[in-house]
Amino acid sequence: MLKALVLGGATGLLGQALVSVLRQSGAWQVETLGRKDFAIFEQEALATYLQQQKPDVIFNTIAYTQVDDAEDHAEQALNVNASFPAMLSRLLCKTSCFLVHYSTDFVFGRDSQTLPLTEEDQPNPESIYGKTKLAGEEHIFRILPQQAAILRTAWLFGPGKKNFISTILQHARQKKHLTIVADQCGCPTYTLDLARWSAIVATKRAHGLFHAVNAGQASWFQFAAKAIEIANIDCLVEPITSDQWPQKAKRPKYSVLSTEKLQKLLGNTCQIRPWEQALTEYLTK
Ligand SMILES: NC(=O)c1ccc[n+]([C@@H]2O[C@H](COP(=O)([O-])OP(=O)(O)OC[C@H]3O[C@@H](n4cnc5c(N)ncnc54)[C@H](OP(=O)(O)O)[C@@H]3O)[C@@H](O)[C@H]2O)c1
Secondary structure: OEEEEEEOOOOOHHHHHHHHHHHHHOOEEEEEEOOOOOOOOOHHHHHHHHHHHOOOEEEEOOOOOOOOHHHOOHHHHHHHHHHHHHHHHHHHOOOOOEEEEEEEHHHOOOOOOOOOEOOOOOOOOOOHHHHHHHHHHHHHHHHOOOOEEEEEEOOEEOOOOOOHHHHHHHHHHHOOEEEEEOOOEEOOEEHHHHHHHHHHHHHHOOOEEEEOOOEOOEEHHHHHHHHHHHOOOOOEEEEEOHHHOOOOOOOOOEOOEOOHHHHHHHOOOOOOOEHHHHHHHHHHO
């Protein structure tokens, strides 16, 4: 059995999905680590823990994910999203432990892109969140070039924690009418699917950058409308523009990610399914 350490596995949206998928597979012995355990950002404490535990793979889901708040708390976001992955990488570079880390479609900017973005496309983040996540990517690949995979994902939904879909459905049950932004286009992604792909990447120790999202694309409006339809809630959803819903952080208008590279690695036995199919499973199982 391989030994996995899931950072953020007890409380995070993706972390909980990873714990559940890895445990269910029967192939992994799984531990979680988070801020409730000890001061994990203190290098010596973390080093001691890792020397005792000796995980084969660390899945790092710890991140400062409040995109708008990050605009006012840049130092905190940088510490969690960039300095911590750098410190972790330095601790791992003299071990054989493989790191699976997560990044975001928000490393891309507001360029007039209309084709799915590949791992070769130049990032151009405009938000503090995106900039700090990109800095995290750069530290990891500089320190652990052959020993880490970074999965850029997007628009996560899944069980265990509040997310865009659970929030929308809560509002839809309370109101008869919702307006949702329709001029930002991205890839909704199911945490349990991402966790399954992550397990394969880790087992193969496939280092490098991978775009990891469900198939297809949507606007926030289409994503929300589909969830309300599947949940069979009587609520009128109408599209609005980003200008009508001002947010502190600038988000990409188009951040559809190409998963060709990941799909090649996963092979025919694990097809990346459309987000609508995954959303139906999330809302009906
Ligand atoms: N959610 C999305 O739509 C989305 C989209 C693109 C990329 N991603 C990326 O996917 C990964 C997982 O995201 P997620 O949505 O699962 O995140 P999440 O639910 O917000 O979980 C983040 C985890 O980080 C921990 N954390 C945050 N600040 C910490 C600190 N200062 N010290 C210790 N732990 C701290 C949290 O612990 P507490 O519970 O104790 O706060 C939590 O376990 C992240 O790398 C994120 O950037 C997410």
